[in-house]
Amino acid sequence: MLLDLDRVTSYYGKTPILKEIGLGLPEGQCLCVLGRNGVGKTTLLRTIMGLTDRTSGEIRIDGASVGKAPTHVRAKYGLGYIPQGRQILPHFTVKENILLGTFARTDGRQDVPELCLTLFPYLAQNLHRKAGLLSGGQQQQLAIARALATNPRILLLDEPTEGIQPNIVAEIGQTLGRLNKEFGITLILTEQHIKVARKLGDAFLMMENGRIVARGPIHEMTDELIERHMTI
Template sequence: MLLSFDKVSSYYGATQILRNVSFDLEQGQCLCVLGRNGVGKTTIMRTIMGLTDRTTGSITMGDEAIANKPPYQRAGYGIGYVPQGRGILADFTVRENILLGTFARKDSAPEIPELCLRIFPYLRENLDRRAGLLSGGQKQQLAIARALAVGPQVLLLDEPTEGIQPNIVHEIGEILRMLNKELGISLILTEQHIKVARKLGDAFLMVDNGRVVARGPIDEMTDELVERHMTI
């Protein structure tokens, strides 16, 4: 198993958000984490990266226990992260933003991987453009490129299609499919678009009030489950 959670609880201060969450991510799998806003989806991603205040339970990457390791070490195990809101540094150039991802590489190569520029031609043509001037879709491309610069085995994407035009949603979906199915990078993504989840996902995790309430192969994510746990 590539990544495993075993009875993981996670806290911000004294407030518990995740409650005994367990799941496994297999090599080459795309796992979609779904649920209403505010139920703990983002906290799952932040817990994987070590960005909450406290966790209990076991988190392993391959054979390595990582629950007590700082975020930079977790990135060094091959975990790339595209946070909700993208986390782009507006005053940095496109080039500088992507290069930030290389700091976590085990080979410490201070160069932009060719993959990042091959799949996002706009970024290649605008490396010296200030990132704050990019559109929402271009910033998402940049955030994905920065995460890929880590050289990840696992790519975490928190709401990757949020606030993006429909044509760009399709484009990013195709790129994620290529990264997953052709290059073998495992994906965990939180999603509100059910069509995107069903198109990309191999498996799903439905979350409600910090707990896993359903999980399984993506074809077992029924309309009834979606209506029960995702409609307002």
């Protein structure tokens, strides 16, 4: 397995948010994480990145234990993270935002990767535009490009289609599909759009109250499961 979590519990302060999580992610797979708001989906990604207060259990990347490693070290093992809300720097240019990702590279390169320019033609044509002037969909493209600049093996995406126009949702879904199937980057994404999850995902898991309550190949994500674990 490229990524392994073994009995991982994750805390904010003294409160456990994730409880005894176990999962194995093969290289090249796209895993969709689903569930209602507040069940621990974002915390799962933040835990993998080392952004919660404390964890117990084991987190391994390609067999190497990283559960005690700081975030910047985990990035060098091949983790790229696109947080909810994108968190681009609005007063930096497109190029400057992308180059921030290069500090996690292990090959010393500090230029805009060709892959970013190929996947996102608008960004390629507007490298010197202030990021704060981009639309929501363009900012999401920029957040993905910044994560790609780390040269990741695994991309963690928190609600990548949230608050984006439907036509851009399809475009971003297509881009993520290319990254996964054409370029071989392993994906974990939290997602509320069932159609996006079914189109992109190889496998799914559903969460409730910080625990995994259902999982399997994407074709086993039935309407009944969605009704039970996602409707309010």
